[in-house]
Amino acid sequence: MxxxxxxxxxxxxxxxxxxxxxxxxxxxxxxxxxxxxxxxxxxxxxxxxxxxxxxxxxQQPVHSFKLRGAYNKLQGLTPEQRQHGVIAASAGNHAQGLALAAKSLGVQATIVMPITTPEIKVNNVRHFGAEVRLIGKSFNEAQQACLEFVEQEQKTFVPPFDDPDVIVGQGTxxxxxxxxxxxxxxxxxxxxxxxxxxxxxxxxxxxxxxxxxxxxxxxxxxxxxxxxxxxxxxxxxxxxxxxxxxxxxxxxxxxxxxxxxxxxxxxxxxxxxxxxxxxxxxxxxxxxxxxxxxxxxxxxxxxxxxxxxxxxxxxxxxxxxxxxxxxxxxxxxxxLGEQKEAVFSVTIPEQKGSFRRFCQALGGRVITEFNYRFSDANQANIFVGIRLSEGAQERRELIATLEANDYQVQDLTDNELAKLHVRYMIGGTSQNTTQERLFSFEFPEYPGALENFLNTLGELWNISLFHYRNHGSAFGQVLAGFEVNDNEQQEFFEHLQDLGYEWAEETDNPAYQAFLNHR
Incomplete structure (x- = not known):
């Protein structure tokens, strides 16, 4: 735009x-x-x-450009400001840049981080000589504590971006x-x-x-x-x-x-x-x-x-x-980002030879992933990854070819729920969860996060599905299903709000409907 x-x-x-x-x-x-x-x-x-x-x-000493802005900001401090020290709220590159800049100028730096911060980041900041204070379960809570320390201890706050001195440093x-x-x-x-x-x-x-x-x-x-x-x-x-x-x-x-x-x-x-x-x-x-x-x-x-x-x-x-x-x-x-792979949900007949005939319809293309579990006597849904050589245009042509061979195809290449959770859960269909509602959550990585979740929701509604993934960040990705009766919906959503985690409903997601929902 x-x-x-x-x-x-x-x-x-x-x-x-x-x-x-x-x-x-x-x-x-x-x-x-x-x-x-x-x-x-x-x-x-x-x-x-x-x-x-x-x-x-x-190639910077802290492996990030953030050192430039932090150092330029500190160079402009008065002797009195340097004496009281500097402070910032950060769990990332700004923390390391400020810590090293302060160390080089003989200024004491304090970094406020959420308790969810991975230990490797905490140790990196301490390595550069800064004091680390772990406060709050989110960045907003750490930021609020940081601003309170500014007032209480007369420290100079060093913003990560919205400051003329920082902007000047980055402009180099x-x-x-x-x-x-x-x-x-x-x-x-x-x-x-x-x-x-x-x-x-x-x-x-x-x-x-x-x-x-x-x-x-x-x-x-x-x-x-x-x-x-x-x-x-x-x-x-x-x-x-x-x-x-x-x-x-x-x-x-x-x-x-x-x-x-x-x-x-x-x-x-x-x-x-x-x-x-x-x-x-x-x-x-x-x-x-x-x-x-x-x-x-x-x-x-x-x-x-x-x-x-x-x-x-x-x-x-x-x-x-x-x-x-x-x-x-x-x-x-x-x-997927290079458009060298497509991910589809395909309905095939539940009969001998169906998989072989499907592979023949692919015209020699390589299958990168195939997930299937028997769930219906007449037809089967397969979750399949297929290697591409010509990107999005080839993906569209492949869908047209499969549909011409009487296959029902759903393109899940851009479906985040499918790629993050569903591909690992194929075959999890339950015959008893007729009133299941599905939600995705961002779980903060701190002790008691799961217990808080269970205390708020799990004691009142049956959890019918649960899948958790984390790739080293301060938050994990959770997919959870609940059995919620029609007359309980208002109460359920009130408890969702009380939980305090980011969430989104996924009940109508086509990947869930194809592979995990009761049909």
């Missing part, structure tokens, strides 16, 4: 932009940060018919790109709260206004797109968990003001497309990008579907602090 542009630039706007330009050019970040490499990606460039480069912010990435590739055509920037995009956009548009600056967001945490649609920053109802480095519910006020004036466009990408970009990055550089770090390359992949070609495009690998346990998820989903 096109970014909404301010019709005219006032003198005040021009003065502010020039101020940012001067400050970015003079920012003292190189006392601690590196000027990172701009790596050419030959294989991807050939595939996309464009010259694609990767700005390697994974844009300065380096123009120095390293003067004839760049477009720069693709990952977006969470907008600090990196704001800093790069305001700098680049003063020096080289012809260069396109394009933000890239995760589809399930697209707070910038929501702000463009509304004309101002707005809160998202919820955000996805996979790309946790950009899982922000609301774009910053100051960052949005700059982005609205100087950003050309914003692209959204799916989790599967991010996984594909992580794989591509690894194959080209042997670096494992974190999901937020691979956003930009995923954005370039989508941009090139309709680009003229022969452009010089830069993706910013913003971070490489990947949780090891997330790699399984990436491996499962990358071929």
């Amino acid at each position: 096109e970014a909404q542009k301010t019709p005219t630039s006032t003198q005040q706007d021009q003065d502010l932009a020039l101020s940012y330009l001067r400050r970015i050019m003079m920012a003292p970040v190189y006392d601690i940060a590196k000027e990172t490499e701009l790596s050419f990606l030959p294989k991807i460039s050939t595939q996309l018919n464009n010259d694609v480069y990767l700005k390697r912010e994974d 990435v844009g300065k380096e790109i123009l120095q390293q590739l003067a004839d760049v055509d477009a720069i693709f920037v990952p977006v969470g709260g907008g600090g990196l995009l704001a800093g790069i956009a305001v700098y680049v548009k003063q020096i080289a206004p012809q260069v396109k600056v394009i933000g890239v967001e995760a589809e399930d945490s697209a707070c910038l797109k929501a702000a463009f649609d509304a004309g101002k920053p707005v809160d998202l109802d919820n955000v996805g968990l996979f790309a946790d480095g950009v899982a922000v519910k609301r774009i910053g006020e100051q960052t949005f003001d700059l982005i609205n004036k100087y950003c050309d466009d914003v692209i959204t990408v799916t989790s599967d497309e991010i996984c594909a970009a992580i794989k591509e990055t690894f194959e080209q550089t042997r670096v494992i990008a974190e999901p937020a770090g691979a956003l930009s390359l995923a954005g370039i992949n989508k941009y090139c579907q309709n680009s003229p070609g022969n452009e010089k495009l830069v993706a910013i690998l913003s971070g490489a602090n990947m949780n090891f346990h997330s790699l399984r998820y990436v491996s499962e989903r990358c071929e």
